[in-house]
Amino acid sequence: MGTVTTADPMLRPARSDDYDRIAAVVDDWWGRPVLRSLPRLFLDHFHPTSLIAETGDGLAGFLVGIVSASEPDRAYIHFVGVRPESRGRGLARTMYEHFFGIARDHGRRSVGAITSPVNEASIAFHRRMGFTVAGPRADYNGPGEDMMIFSRPL
Template identity: 65%
Template sequence: MAPDFRLRPAEPADYDRVIAVVDDWWGRSIHGSLPRLFLDHFHRTSIIAEHDERLGGFLVGFLSPSMPDAAYIHFVGVDPRFRGNGLARRLYRGFFDIAQAGHRSVVRAITSPQNDASIAFHTKMGFTVTGPHPDYDGPSTDRILFERRLPTM
């Protein structure tokens, strides 16, 4: 049974807590994909999930400054002990609310073609999945693209 996690907006100070666990949660070195600038500049559109001040998950996302209809989810993590209990879905729904409040009509994200769990999760969450897109992030760095249209408010 997973604890009842409280979702709240992230703060820049949350970075140290998040970066301290990402490599363990992924089982490999991944921290380079999440520089401090994301929580320094996009903490208001990012979400922390905690229970008794213990970090259970997070979502780092932002409203695109260049695409006025789009929001982007950059990085999401859930403590492996609490996966499969709906916490990631709650984080995504919280971000969808943020995106809609910001008058965005689409949420986008990407992953590597090898990330079957992410592809399955995004499909279940109603995202359109396309790819792999060759060289999307540079030579030999293919990506799968996700897109989910949001209901208009």
């Protein structure tokens, strides 16, 4: 992991080849296996609306975002990660705000996201970011996979 610098992370659009860097750290960052929730196809097909945050020490965070093809006024944040040593410094907020601008540039008027009902930190973060929270919605991701649903106007 290296030493964490105090320099602000630089944001840039993601590239397909960023997937391997994310896949190498995401389970460690979460402290449990979560990589299966982020297949490679997300960065192969949605990298122009996704973000990478880097410092001199490497990957500090990422956001995988999508402008919906089926709902032309919606965008969706699929997955966000911040290196544990970089948390609490506003990086997730900065990435969200940057994605809101991307969504607006694509004519979107709202952003959605989901999380597990047990992810209290995510639920609290989304509330602080101005999202409404609904749920848990039973069986959202299949039998026994309840999810909390977030929505925020832009």
